[in-house]
Amino acid sequence: MSEARGQILGAIRRSLKRGPLDEPERAAVAARLAAHERNLVPARAASLDHRGQVDLFQRMAEEVQATLVRVTSAAEVPAAVADYLSLHNLPSRLVVTPDPQLDDIPWSARPMLEVRRGRAEEADQVGVTACFAGVAETGTLMLLSGPQSPTRNNLLPDTHIVVLRREQVAASYEEGWSRLRAARRGADGSLDLPRTVNFITGPSRTADIEQRVEVGVHGPRRLHILLIDDGASS
Amino acid sequence: MQPTSRAFKENAQRALGDANLQKALGMMRTGFPAKRAAVVARLPEFDALREQGKAIKDHVLANLDLYLEIFEQNVVARGGQVHWCRTPQEARETVLAICRRLDAKTVTKGKSMIGEEIALNDYLEQNGVTPVETDLGEYIIQIRKERPSHIIVPAMHLVKEQIADSFRQTHKDLDPARPLGEASTLVAEARTVLRKRFFAAEVGITGANFCVAETGSTVIVTNEGNGDLTQSLTKAHIVMASLEKLVPTLEDLSTLLRLLARSATGQEFSTYTTLSTGPRRPDDTDGPAEYHVVFLDNGRSAVIGTEFQDMLRCIRCGACMNHCPVYGVVGGHAYGWVYPGPMGAVLTPTLIGVDEAGHLPNASTFCGRCESVCPMKIPLPRMMRHWREREFQRKLSPPPHRYALRAWAFVAARPPLYRFATTLMSRVLGWVGAPRGRFRSLPLAGGWTRGRDLPAPQGRSFMSLWAERRKRSA
Numbered sequence: 001m002s003e004a005r006g007q008i009l010g011a012i013r014r015s016l017k018r019g020p021l022d023e024p025e026r027a028a029v030a031a032r033l034a035a036h037e038r039n040l041v042p043a044r045a046a047s048l049d050h051r052g053q054v055d056l057f058q059r060m061a062e063e064v065q066a067t068l069v070r071v072t073s074a075a076e077v078p079a080a081v082a083d084y085l086s087l088h089n090l091p092s093r094l095v096v097t098p099d100p101q102l103d104d105i106p107w108s109a110r111p112m113l114e115v116r117r118g119r120a121e122e123a124d125q126v127g128v129t130a131c132f133a134g135v136a137e138t139g140t141l142m143l144l145s146g147p148q149s150p151t152r153n154n155l156l157p158d159t160h161i162v163v164l165r166r167e168q169v170a171a172s173y174e175e176g177w178s179r180l181r182a183a184r185r186g187a188d189g190s191l192d193l194p195r196t197v198n199f200i201t202g203p204s205r206t207a208d209i210e211q212r213v214e215v216g217v218h219g220p221r222r223l224h225i226l227l228i229d230d231g232a233s234s
Numbered sequence: 235m236q237p238t239s240r241a242f243k244e245n246a247q248r249a250l251g252d253a254n255l256q257k258a259l260g261m262m263r264t265g266f267p268a269k270r271a272a273v274v275a276r277l278p279e280f281d282a283l284r285e286q287g288k289a290i291k292d293h294v295l296a297n298l299d300l301y302l303e304i305f306e307q308n309v310v311a312r313g314g315q316v317h318w319c320r321t322p323q324e325a326r327e328t329v330l331a332i333c334r335r336l337d338a339k340t341v342t343k344g345k346s347m348i349g350e351e352i353a354l355n356d357y358l359e360q361n362g363v364t365p366v367e368t369d370l371g372e373y374i375i376q377i378r379k380e381r382p383s384h385i386i387v388p389a390m391h392l393v394k395e396q397i398a399d400s401f402r403q404t405h406k407d408l409d410p411a412r413p414l415g416e417a418s419t420l421v422a423e424a425r426t427v428l429r430k431r432f433f434a435a436e437v438g439i440t441g442a443n444f445c446v447a448e449t450g451s452t453v454i455v456t457n458e459g460n461g462d463l464t465q466s467l468t469k470a471h472i473v474m475a476s477l478e479k480l481v482p483t484l485e486d487l488s489t490l491l492r493l494l495a496r497s498a499t500g501q502e503f504s505t506y507t508t509l510s511t512g513p514r515r516p517d518d519t520d521g522p523a524e525y526h527v528v529f530l531d532n533g534r535s536a537v538i539g540t541e542f543q544d545m546l547r548c549i550r551c552g553a554c555m556n557h558c559p560v561y562g563v564v565g566g567h568a569y570g571w572v573y574p575g576p577m578g579a580v581l582t583p584t585l586i587g588v589d590e591a592g593h594l595p596n597a598s599t600f601c602g603r604c605e606s607v608c609p610m611k612i613p614l615p616r617m618m619r620h621w622r623e624r625e626f627q628r629k630l631s632p633p634p635h636r637y638a639l640r641a642w643a644f645v646a647a648r649p650p651l652y653r654f655a656t657t658l659m660s661r662v663l664g665w666v667g668a669p670r671g672r673f674r675s676l677p678l679a680g681g682w683t684r685g686r687d688l689p690a691p692q693g694r695s696f697m698s699l700w701a702e703r704r705k706r707s708a
Contacts, residue, residue, distance in 0.1 A: 005318040008477070011535035012299045021300050029300055029482075033448050036483040039286045042279045042492070060502065119519045122433060138503040147517035151466045155459050173488040191484075193312075193449050195514050195521045196466070199507035204459040207499065208371035208387060209394050209417040210258065211265045217370055217421055218428065219459025219506065 036181075038174045045136040045171040053136040054169045054229065060139025061225060064202030065215055068225040074163075078110040080226050081161060085113075085126065088222070090159055094128055095120045098148045101130035102163060120153040127157035127220075132183075133176045134169045134225075138201055141225070142176045145196035154198050160220040166229040173199075237586055239570030242593035246564040254393050255565050262390060266556035269500025270607065277496065287493050288611045290486045291547040294478075295538060301447045301480045302529070308450025312512025314525035322352035325530045329354060329439065329472055332526060333363045336469055338436035344454060344461030345369040346441030347385055347550060348474040348530050350572045351585070354439075365439075366431045368460035370424050377404045383566030385573065386498050386552040391565050394420060428460070438464035438522065442475040443549065444490060445527070448483045451511040452527060455494060455504045462508055470524035471510065477534050478546040490549060493609035498551040537584050541620045545580050547610040554604035554614060560597050569594055576604035576614045583621050592630050595621035653697055660691035667691070 013019055021029075045053050058068050071080050085092055093114040096102060107115045120127050129149060133142040141162055145151045154160060170176045186192035204219030215221055238245060249255055274280045294301055306316040319325035325348070333341060341358065343349060343365055355365045355376065367376040371388035375381065378400050382388030389397070398414035401423055414420055440461045442452040452473045454461045465471040481487050495501040514521030537543060555561040555575025566574035571591065573581050579594040588595075595618035604614045625631050626639065645652050667673055667690025675683045682688055 002318055004320050004324060007320060008318050008529070008531045008535055009299045009302065011531070012302075012477070012538060015535055015538035015540075016296065016299075017539060021297065025297070026300060029297055029304075033304070033482055036448065036485050038485050039290070039489040040279055040282055042277060042283075044277070064502070064505070122429075140503055140507075145518060145521060146515070147519060150518065150520040151462065152520050155462050155466070173491065174485055177484045177488070191449060193451060193509065193511040195511060195518060196462075197451075197509040197511075198462065199503070201503045201505050201507075203505070205457045205505055206370045206421060207457070208369070208374070208389055209392075209397060209420055211261050211387070211390075212417045214417050214421045217425055217458040217460070218368065218432075218463055 036177075041172045041174055042137060048136075048171070050169070053171050054166055054227070057134050057136040057139055057169050058227070060136070061134075061202065061223075062139070064139060065205075066139065066202045066223040066225055068227055070227045070229045072228070072230050074104040074228060075106055075109070077105045077163060077226055077228070078107050078113060081128065082110050082113055084161070084224055085159075088159070091125050093124075094126050094161075095124040095153065095157065096128040097130065097150065097153050099130040100148060102128070105163070119150045120156040122156065124157045126159045126161065127153045128161045128163065129153050130163050131168065133179060134164050135173055135176050135199070136169055136171050137173070140173075140199050140201040142180075143198040143200065144180075144194045145198075146194050151196045151198060154200065155219045158216070158220055159222040159224065160200075160203075161224045161226060163226050163228065166227060237571040237582075237590055239582060239586070239591040239594055242568060242570060242597060245568035245570060246597070249564040249568045254396060255391050256563075257393055258391050259562055259565055262384075262387075262556065263562045266500060266553075270497060270553060270556070271500075273496045273500045273502060276502075277492075280493075280496070283489060283492055284609050284611055287490050287549075287609060288547060290481060290489060291478075291610060294480050294482065295543060295546055298477065298480065298538065301482065302477065305445055305447040305450055305480060308447070309512065309525070309527055310450075312450055312525075314450065314512045314527065317526060317528045318531075319528060320531050322530070322532055325352045325474070325528055325532075326354060326357040328528050329474075330358065330361055330363065332470060332472060332524075333358070333437050336436055336524075338363055338469075340364045340366055340431065340435045341437040341439055342366050342368050342432055342435040342460075342464045342468065343372070344438070344440035344456065344464045345372050345388070346439065346474045347572065348441060348476055349439065350382060351532065352474075352530065354474070366428070366435065368428050368432070368458075368464055369456070370421065370458060370460075373424060373428065374400065377401075381567065381572070383574065384552060384555060385550050385575075385577075391567060432463045432467050435464075435468050437470045437472060438466075438468035439472045439474060440464055442473050442479050442527075443494065444481050444487055445475055445479045446482075446484060446487055446509070447480055449509075449511055451509040453487060453507065453509050455491070455507050457499070457501075457505040459506050462506055465508075465510060466521055468522055470526065471513070471522040472526045472528060473510070474528050474530065476530050476532070478548075494549055494551055497549075497553040497607065497609040533585055542580065542584055542617055544610075544612050545577070545584065545617060547612055548577055548581070549610060550577075551609060553607045553609065557603045557607050559599055559601060559603070564597075569597075576618070577612075580612075580614055580617045580621070588621055588624055588628070589630055592621070592625045595619075595625070653695075657695060657698075660695060664691040 098117045131143045203223040206217045367373045374389040384390035444453040495504040513525040561575040582591040672687040
């Protein structure tokens with residue numbers, strides 16, 4: 001351990017007019033971390049039923065220039081993608097993450113779509129990814145990195161199409177964390193986060209020039225969400 | 235970087251005469267406060283969230299040593315490294331050593347105020363490593379060889395014509411016939427140029443808005459996505475953070491995130507909020523192979539336990555400067571160092587000394603707007619007052635100010651004398667000024683009357699009206 005480390009921690013303790021924390025105090029902090037209790041969660045989404053939360057997700061995402069189309073099953077995704085691409089005059093070549101969540105999409109139903117499963121590269125113009133959750137309160141997507149979901153696929157292609165399933169819509173960020181804690185418990189019971197968790201709310205933007213909002217700076221210019229909603233009551 | 239805070243008055247004078255700056259500031263004054271107000275009004279819980287955010291940060295500061303240790307353990311457990319730096323020099327050397335070891339020629343950078351604080355770019359350049367700022371605003375000021383004038387909108391002081399000129403001078407491949415008259419064309423040009431840079435760089439450096447102790451994650455919040463490309467396309471990700479960025483859990487992080495974007499840009503949520511935890515995992519097909527967190531103290535550990543401790547709650551949203559009448563007319567460069575506006579007026583003296591930055595806490599009308607919009611409820615005006623007191627005690631202010639203050643204090647501490655003196659003065663001024671109703675110039679009040687008239691006192695004083703009212707109601 002470096003000399004600087006000891007000095008910095010020592011300086012903090014001197015300023016706090018105490019030595020290293022005693023065992024009961026350390027235990028109290030450990031308990032606070034282990035409990036990871038929620039603070040106040042706004043009622044905006046939490047007060048709605050799940051159907052209402054899905055609608056709120058759509059409204060909030062559209063408010064920040066994302067677009068959203070509902071389909072009833074994975075089988076409809078290729079047609080929905082093709083329609084979107086032709087509507088915006090975009091190339092029909094796609095890079096799709098090798099995410100197993102996207103395995104049930106029958107791309108061959110649309111032979112005009114040229115689909116490559118893998119990591120996005122510089123030349124890729126359109127990318128399709130899955131996601132972990134959608135957060136209703138601000139229309140935010142939550143995406144995890146992993147061997148089948150490289151982070152760059154969320155960022156490099158000019159057009160990012162995200163497949164979101166209705167049951168993935170959560171009310172709040174806290175709800176997203178709860179689901180993640182349940183899904184990725186490490187061997188010791190603690191949360192095993194992936195290298196990257198991306199929260200994405202609308203397409204890339206800047207207001208650095210005269211405070212005018214311009215969409216499409218470094219990340220995608222278009223964010224299109226395909227919501228798979230089979231219409232069953234949730 | 236050499237501070238020019240001592241020259242605040244001259245800087246401010248120059249700023250007032252700068253037409254481009256005044257145009258840019260005019261856009262800011264109307265834009266940000268309205269956006270913030272609208273988005274806050276949509277969230278009834280906003281004030282309650284502020285209280286909770288404040289409590290989270292206060293709890294962390296009281297246990298900061300332990301939270302730093304826990305954070306470090308968790309970074310190491312995920313295969314990352316934490317570097318502890320007491321001074322800017324130690325932080326600069328740490329970053330350079332990593333770049334050298336990886337044989338890095340260029341590094342891309344996301345926006346980092348700590349990077350600004352330690353003047354990292356100059357140091358890397360002097361040592362043969364080319365830093366490329368990738369946040370659009372930071373990139374613009376980098377090619378113009380300027381400093382940021384705002385902590386979240388670094389090129390706030392510029393109008394688009396100036397930016398177009400800079401692009402034409404710097405981008406040698408740019409077709410002279412290509413129009414750059416609109417913000418959208420400027421954005422497209424910067425995107426094209428920087429895309430190549432992202433792929434070429436060996437190391438990516440970002441700041442950190444938060445560090446989560448529970449998971450050992452660092453968090454960046456951006457709208458452009460530059461910080462994400464910076465860290466996922468390079469061999470190593472270096473995070474520059476100051477000690478007070480710690481939060482305990484992901485749930486605590488969520489509370490603070492609800493406050494940050496709303497206070498900063500008036501957005502419900504920023505476009506990209508990214509948690510980075512360790513280097514890429516063994517089976518990952520992208521992400522950096524190394525992950526380093528560089529902690530900078532630079533005097534912060536000594537601020538704990540002082541009357542300035544509350545300043546360490548700051549989450550760098552910029553709301554204080556967006557709402558400050560002084561910042562709104564002089565802009566950020568007048569403050570002479572890295573952090574402008576009310577938060578800069580409090581923080582800068584703690585980091586570079588009150589003898590260097592004593593003007594800044596005086597550059598305030600004490601209107602209190604900064605404190606009223608601060609998501610962390612930092613009592614900025616009170617802390618500026620503490621600096622003024624220290625400046626007075628250390629005899630740093632000019633003697634005439636000090637004599638005048640002494641004289642005023644003597645009178646103000648004796649209410650009958652104060653009332654007598656003020657009544658007399660307002661009668662005399664009211665009588666002399668009656669014909670015009672105002673003064674064009676007045677002895678001892680030159681600082682005021684050089685720029686505007688002083689209204690002549692009219693009617694009676696508040697104290698006498700108050701006394702009469704109480705007598706009537708009794």
